[in-house]
Amino acid sequence: MKSRVLITSNDVPSAGIDLLRTKCDVTIIQTTNPSQEDVLQVLPGHDAIFVTNHLNINSDFLNNAGTSLKVVSTMSAGYDHLDVPEIKRRGIKVGHTPMVLSDAVAEIAVLLALNAARRTHEGRLKLEQGQVMKNLQWLLGQELRGSTVGIVGLGNIGQAIVKRLKGFSVARFVYTGHSRKKAGDELGAHFVSLDDLLEQSDFVIVSAPLNNETRGLFDDNTFNKMKKNAVFVNIARGQIVKTNALIKALRNNIIFAAGLDVTDPEPLPPDHELLKISNAEIYSKVVCTLTNIKCIVVVIPHLGSATVKTRNDMSFTAAQNILNGLEGKPLIYEL
Numbered sequence: 001m002k003s004r005v006l007i008t009s010n011d012v013p014s015a016g017i018d019l020l021r022t023k024c025d026v027t028i029i030q031t032t033n034p035s036q037e038d039v040l041q042v043l044p045g046h047d048a049i050f051v052t053n054h055l056n057i058n059s060d061f062l063n064n065a066g067t068s069l070k071v072v073s074t075m076s077a078g079y080d081h082l083d084v085p086e087i088k089r090r091g092i093k094v095g096h097t098p099m100v101l102s103d104a105v106a107e108i109a110v111l112l113a114l115n116a117a118r119r120t121h122e123g124r125l126k127l128e129q130g131q132v133m134k135n136l137q138w139l140l141g142q143e144l145r146g147s148t149v150g151i152v153g154l155g156n157i158g159q160a161i162v163k164r165l166k167g168f169s170v171a172r173f174v175y176t177g178h179s180r181k182k183a184g185d186e187l188g189a190h191f192v193s194l195d196d197l198l199e200q201s202d203f204v205i206v207s208a209p210l211n212n213e214t215r216g217l218f219d220d221n222t223f224n225k226m227k228k229n230a231v232f233v234n235i236a237r238g239q240i241v242k243t244n245a246l247i248k249a250l251r252n253n254i255i256f257a258a259g260l261d262v263t264d265p266e267p268l269p270p271d272h273e274l275l276k277i278s279n280a281e282i283y284s285k286v287v288c289t290l291t292n293i294k295c296i297v298v299v300i301p302h303l304g305s306a307t308v309k310t311r312n313d314m315s316f317t318a319a320q321n322i323l324n325g326l327e328g329k330p331l332i333y334e335l
């Protein structure tokens, strides 16, 4: 009898579905973002679950999942939505899809760094409002050229970001994390403490996983240690940053700007403060000199891995993890 696989969304790219169908019976939940309850209604009797949209899989979920589950495979690099120790304790294999999305996410980090530093979103809003000025000191930004770029978490994505930024004449790369890395040495990046990174960096780019060590890492204390001209970029997880502390740091000119692919809450409600302060009306009161500039925020809705190629690769990798697990082989990316 064929193994049965449940896919938790009806918009998974076909690469993974086609692969699974070569060997398994596939059930697809006919909605894009089902609740845990929706999934649990159909999951019992399936051998594997293909997890999408950061569906939370915890002990309660597993208690109701039936007894046949052998593989949990998330179509994401991040796995903060999975209780990995609990899944493994029950003898269920668990996999994710890192590596295949690193380049796409790194592109978004570069986009956000440049967009926030060079104030392009703000410029676009000014155009729409008919408020373009000829003043020579209008919409002045910061440059990557000659800057120090600090990477918080030099994993695969952090390394991909450094590789891309090397073309921008950055003066110095520093990074922080658990320990010095060979990859850091190869990239010419210097391992420093978090405090040193915050004090030295003109750009601070967060590419660390969300866990108990990083949750809320960026708070009043951390922002206060950053340079006034610092551009803060987060492509990792919104909960690494205390949103109110970031808003305060922007409003009080503690830092220069922020570029965010991820936020807390996510998605941001349309009337959220972070969206309001990135609205041109706030800084239309301004502005000629650097010291007066306020609240440059570029926010996008978690688009890091959102390319056709990368989502296909993620879908295929998540499916291959399942097939390997069901055949008793190690997963490609096993947790």
Ligand SMILES: O=C(O)[C@H](O)CO
Residues within 6 Å of the ligand: 075, 076, 077, 078, 079, 101, 236, 304, 305
């Ligand atoms: O973790 C990931 O895969 C990316 O953030 C997209 O969710």
